[in-house]
Amino acid sequence: MMLHNGELFWPKTYYNNYYPSLDHEADGDILIIGGGMSGTITAFTMARAGYRTILIDKGTVAGESSAANTGLLQFMSDKTLADCIKDFGEKEAYEFYHLSFQGLEYIRELCQQLPDDVEFHNRSSILYASKRRHMAMLREEYIALRKFGFPCDLLNGKELKETYGINRSMGLLTHCDAEINPYVFIRRLIEKAVTEYGLRVYERTELLNWHSDGEEVRCDVHDGHITARNVIYAGGYADNDFVKSIKKKQFVRSFAIVTKPIPENKFWAEKAMIWETARPYLYIRHVEGNRIIVGGLDDNNKRVPSKRLIHKKSRKLVRKFNQLFPDIMIEADDCYGARFGETKDGKPFIGEVPDMPNCYMLLGYGGNGTVYSAFGAKLLLEMVRGEENPQHDIFRLDR
Template identity: 60%
Template sequence: MLHNGKLFWPHTFEGHDYPQLDTSIQCEVLIVGGGMSGALSAYTFAQAGYQTVLIDKGKIAAESSAANTGLLQYMSDKALHECIEDFGAEAAYHFYRQSYEGLSRIEALCHELPDDVRFIKRESVLYASKKKDARFLKKEYVALRKYGFPCQLLDKNELKKRYDIEAAGALITYEDAEINPYIFIQRLLEKAVSDYDLQIYADTELASWRTKKGRVVCRTTGGAEITANHTIYAGGYADNHFVKKIKKRKLVRSYAIVTQPVTELWPRNAMLWETARPYLYMRHAQENRIVIGGLDDNQKRVPGKWRIGRKTQKLKREFARMFPHIEIEIDARYGARFGETKDGLPFIGEVPGKKNCYMLLGYGGNGTVYSAFGSKMLLDMVQGRRTQMQQIFRLDR
């Protein structure tokens, strides 16, 4: 398992029991992974008319997606002005534009799904952790405004008045959202099965893949063989032989708590995060609960009970420091492995030396949004449409 502790989202929806694959099959597109990246990829290809199969080594949405805190933002952990400095203005702009459009795509998908996915548009407040960080916020505001992204810069007094936050200033981004990630995956796959004939097999683990005569032959640990025209590995933050050659990936641990329902929230139910790295973040959740996360550490091993208890108590103290008038009690607390990249970009593209084998790894704090635009990007690649953006996210960069 990629997480430890008591999760919250799986208790909000009873997931489906999908069968295990016990015979050899053929398909046009095979998706490996039943989390956020896999679900969005499976839906994208099935909707486009491809005979699509999805497999997962365990239950659907049971790994990192069950620990996903469900903040959807177009702004990346790597600020736009930092991207411009590192990649150049054109690549940086297109990265942020893809993220913005990916968020819009999730919203459009949610309009076709039941309301229990709880997609709610929110403002995001990126506040200055230290006084000197106000300069960072100003620089980012100028970059976002230059390229047409919706945002606003607040000084200390405006921030206190509008959001009741004590800080040197904040950058407000609009058109962001919160979501129940677990239910979103379940509902999206339900629709793909019923409307587009997606086939799903749980408890079906990929052991190997190889190319043969232009097709991809995949073998499961149970001995079944799946022959596909195209295979997309979307295995999230698993650390295995499929991803070992990707050099810029980095596995970390993060922590989160979900509170009991509260009687009071901060103004406007905005999503909050800070300029410090690692950063603290907070959001509203169903039944007037609060999700608080952060305190990442640079370890890939899933944390144990003692460390989870220590880190989550610190999350509670940090919240009390910001909002001493809001009393909270912890309902769920957990730690989980997540992935980052050394350059701040996800991995999307064809596996070098393996024709028709692809990967979608939404590493970074914005993985859901990356998966939304990455799945469309892979569809373009399979259909022969090449763009400059595909070079930016390639696996061997």
């Protein structure tokens, strides 16, 4: 089942190099299930650490939700640090946000080793108050972030308007964020892992079942099986039997447009990434070639949207952008909708499957999934090495 519909932009920015399907028995130290963002970063991390690593995907690498990923990289999550403190306590809230900050740094490090076509650019982000009553929330979040040393500034309405052209009452400006071409990033990282670290990749190879005997894990696929010491499921937003035991998940769908190019002088200051306090929120980012991504209008429905609904939502996204920037005329070039996953407590799922030794999951559910994937890969490396870390408990699957 496809997890998206419409005209996708990112796959048009890179050639498709296909990998073979598995038609024989194979074995390795670590098997990764899923060739999206989570699976790719994890496979690279494991292979670089010296493990004989295999990655399989039932479709193609970066072919599902990663192809619809909007490529905003932020250390802030949809759930604010202030709300995390209220729900989890200061220590766990800080650990969550600090790991997100480190995850973004890890992606930055990886991109320095990859060609420029991954389009990684350091950016600041503006979280503006959608309504005046949201100003108190922004002040509270600013205080929480500053207390723990996260880089941010609070802008009043005049500063927000004069610097960024946004006519709203207040904005929280965070630094050390970034934008990326997620599709090319995945492709390039896979290529590097294959050529430099011996990663084996098999597309059109679907996991049917997995069995752990406590020492190794046997995974059945259509035309063979794979035996590995450790298996990591990173199947993205697929809703299947492998994730049915995850209780706090929920699937939603989101919509986005990629505009036709606009003149360089029409962009706001620093080409900062933009989002808002309303839920669901609007988000805006620059794309190479002077395009803009405008996304949002999420709804609580896991069905992949029809093209008719996608075009309706696209027209609304254009209107919402023009309400924010009335002097910038945009026209949608591509528009699409896709399923994404969220969690009820705002944290991703990372850890060992209960009662299945050596079987793990990395489910980067939430609005910050790429960053979750990055720090999750490092946590999983600790787990397969047998290293103890109290942070592992924060994201356990049975919480």
